[in-house]
Amino acid sequence: MPTPSQRLSKQARREQLLDTAMAIVRGRSTDELTLQTLAEAAGVSRPIVYDHFGTRPGLLFALYQRLEERHRSATAEALRNAVDTPEEIAGVMSAAYFACATDMPEFTAISAALKGSREMEASQREMLDAYTELMADALMRHSALGLEALRLRCVGVLGAAEAIAGELNSDRITAPVAITALADLIVGGLIAR
Structure with a gap:
């Protein structure tokens, strides 16, 4: 599996971010899931997360x-x-x-x-x-x-x-x-x- 710093296709990155977001929800709660906590957990910059989901509701809806x-x-x-x-x-x-x-x-x-x-x-x-x-x-x-x-x-x-x-x-x-x-x-x- 690629490390977070490796370049992934847009779809592969989205899947990686959704997997990471799901792990945050499972391990903590939906309250703990923000675009910033997702970026940190996935090891990517915030603009990458914003590019995929736009807003926290957008991320939750994608999940x-x-x-x-x-x-x-x-x-x-x-x-x-x-x-x-x-x-x-x-x-x-x-x-x-x-x-x-x-x-x-x-x-x-x-x-x-x-x-x-x-x-x-x-x-x-x-x-x-x-x-x-x-x-x-x-x-x-x-x-x-x-x-x-x-x-x-x-x-x-x-x-x-x-x-x-x-x-x-x-x-x-x-x-x-x-x-x-x-x-x-x-x-x-x-x-x-």
Whole structure:
């Protein structure tokens, strides 16, 4: 792996900075993540960090996007390999959701740090819409609901999933309990007759 002083391509440098930023969030907190602390930890000048992210919210959003894309990708991959039954699809979605929630506990902290900005909330909304579409597409053939009704219920289930993830990340429940609860909500609420 190159040392921070070695010249990297713009994309490779961005990835290195995001890796370093994630390490700061994991090791300390989102409050400790600034463009200056990132530059120091990555061993680069502040202008390099500013060139990539512009502002602290820009950096946090880049981290959020990275985690969201990883989450959606893992879920899509799991769905491609799932047996095509409502229960199996719900179980796979639930397991993928909580695998990401436990593998990426900083996701909630980064999301919370982004609250309040209209631009960030609009972008978060676009990401939620993309995940909702993924979920609705996987369940449509197993539901008697129309597309709009199914999409709205997916939004509700994703809100419940976020609340269950909070319980899981607070060690109030175990992963198997969380997975079962979300799978039951998916089957009970989205596979309506």
